[in-house]
């Protein structure tokens with residue numbers, strides 16, 4: 138039920154393991170810390186990591202009279218979460234489904250979850266451009282305030298795949314909000330110095346070439362990795378970190394953007 142959702146942010150990546158779920162969860166947590174009502178929908182059917190990242194692994198989803206009731210992170214119900222992970226018996230269960238079954242599950246996720254009134258719905262997608270993406274894009278096309286945030290790492294191979302994501306968004310008509318680079322160098326937790334382990338500046342130069350806003354570079358910060366599994370926001374726990382600054386700025390941009398673009 139997306140009628141009660143003001144803005145949808147689709148988080149995409151060309152490759153797996155670039156930190157898309159970390160970015161999605163930290164974005165949702167930052168929005169919640171700013172006082173927004175937020176939903177986080179994990180449509181990575183084969184590798185749902187959001188329940189783990191928010192320390193909600195033992196929770197399950199309940200069926201209410203009007204549809205599925207999301208799992209809430211907090212008592213005030215400011216952050217609701219829906220993931221296939223809540224429907225599996227164990228973290229080790231594998232979803233071995235063909236396209237049509239995946240498609241109908243995603244449709245259910247988009248149509249049958251009672252989100253209540255939401256300021257933002259953040260959707261964490263699987264890597265690449267699969268059946269799940271096509272289904273979600275087709276269903277979101279009617280949502281006027283919907284845009285995609287593309288996550289990449291600085292390496293050339295990841296950047297190459299972002300080009301495909303850009304083309305995919307253009308073909309499916311979803312506006313691109315911007316590119317965010319993750320794992321951009323290693324930030325030492327002791328001295329805060331940042332070392333570029335991979336190449337640097339790839340996300341920024343691709344954004345310049347494609348004329349897409351660049352939303353910032355999140356360094357590899359072991360403290361951010363540790364927040365995973367605890368459902369904690371970097372903006373609250375690590376207020377002086379680069380990661381915190383990037384997410385604060387990202388939320389400023391998203392909050393100010395007219396029509397979500």
Ligand SMILES: Nc1ncnc2c1ncn2[C@@H]1O[C@H](COP(=O)(O)OP(=O)(O)OP(=O)(O)O)[C@@H](O)[C@H]1O
Nearest residue numbers: 153154155156157158159264356357358361362365
């Ligand atoms: N900026 C960061 N600093 C430190 N660790 C990070 C950072 N970003 C992600 N990680 C860690 O990298 C691993 C992969 O991140 P994540 O699960 O978010 O990637 P993903 O792109 O969603 O993966 P998949 O494609 O498999 O769903 C996790 O262990 C996460 O804690």
